[in-house]
Amino acid sequence: MTNLLTDYVAKFITLTSEESEELVKNFNEVKIKKKQFITQPNFTSRHRNFVVKGAFRSYVVDDKGQEHTVQFAIENWWISDFNSFIYQHPATLFIVALEDSTLLQLDYEKEQELKKKSHKFETFFRIIAEKGLAFEHRRIIFNLTHSAEARYENFLLSFPHFVQRVPQYALASYLGMSVEFLSRIRNKKAIRKS
Amino acid sequence: MTNLLTDYVAKFITLTSEESEELVKNFNEVKIKKKQFITQPNFTSRHRNFVVKGAFRSYVVDDKGQEHTVQFAIENWWISDFNSFIYQHPATLFIVALEDSTLLQLDYEKEQELKKKSHKFETFFRIIAEKGLAFEHRRIIFNLTHSAEARYENFLLSFPHFVQRVPQYALASYLGMSVEFLSRIRNKKAIRKS
DNA sequence: CATTTTTTTTGACCTACATCAATTTTATTC
DNA sequence: GAATAAAATTGATGTAGGTCAAAAAAAATG
Secondary structure (H helix, E strand, O other): OOHHHHHHOOOOOOOOHHHHHHHHOOOOEEEEEOEEEOOOOOOOOOOOEEEEEOOOEEEEEEEOEEEEEEEOOOOOOEEEHHHHHHHEEEEEOOEEEEEEEEEEEEEEHHHHHHHOOOHHHHHHHHHHHHHHHHHHHHHHHHHHHOOOHHHHHHHHHHHHHHHOOOHHHHHHHOOOOHHHHHHHHHHHHHHHHO | HHHHHHHHHHHHOOHHHHHHHHOOOOOOEEEOOOHHHHHHOOOOOOEEEEEEOOOOOEEEEOOOEEEEEEEEOOOOOOOHHHHHHHHHOOOOOOEEEEOOEEEEEEEEHHHHHHHHOOOOHHHHHHHHHHHHHHHHHHHHHHHOOHHHHHHHHHHHOOHHHHHHOOOOOHHHHHHOOOOHHHHHHHHHHHHHHH
């Protein structure tokens, strides 16, 4: 199960097999059942989560009780309440498993040690933070500049592997629209095609 | 002018005065006149920009010719087309000076060298990327969960120093609403107070 | 596999915010 | 500091997308 992680890490930094093992041994494998929560508001997020199997969804609940999806994650993606994790303060997000899943969890303190000990590991975490930031920038820009329908189309093209695995109500709120409206968009497309 | 930068860096990492000088000497000071562009679509962003004086705004222009503000920056903030900078591919954003300004620019290649040479410098860039990512996460979550009026109120509270220095049309598009609607929100508030 | 629960769809109606156009106010420039 | 340009305001009107409620479809569960 840790092969997936070593392959992932190898995309960004070059490690000897000893270094690779040193990194990976700090992660704990945990199995999470569908519908199980791994993060909840008011509890501090103690680890960074790498998905080796399954799917997750993070979301906020607003004042009116509405859920808004913040992120999805499947194999090879990270998921956390990032603000809670890096500042080690209480979370505001829920993170729930959409399927029976397996995570590799890296403890906050262990991560700090890894970064302190090794320049390479520091580089790794720098790169994934930068890539994450670039990703969120693209997301913000796209959301500012496109209609609900265009955002959905773009999601289909950009994340085809996610579409089959996430419920529509979760996708709708990720894209910033109501479930009903997303349903209408999909239906309109279906009619157009026939 | 580089004092502002050394003070800024000192908030995140502890450097000897030699290290500090070594870092800072890689930045070039440049003066930018109001309305001057430092980034434009199709040109690759070659440096990271630290604002020591003045104010900037980055924005996209959509298919309909509408401008959407992506970011503001005043003293002690960074500004760039981050996707263009880190991947060294053509920019999609405009970045323009809102006032006569002074920047400290760090060249892409010099940044790579700095990070390679020094574990501490690597740590610095990792921290600012993480903080940036955490910031954008909060922004996405807030935007997903709040009305136009609440987003404006929140901006007033969170960035009081920006409000006086950025034009309203730019703020409106940053907050994802029309100029007219922002004007109405402000006006409604003024009436309420009297 | 029948029952219950969850998710998606559909229709009727509604509203937050956009658009357009004209006017006023505020900056900029010579 | 008068002239011009840029930004902000105001009113009238339009619409993308929301809300509510009920039905249909799909998935979960014993």
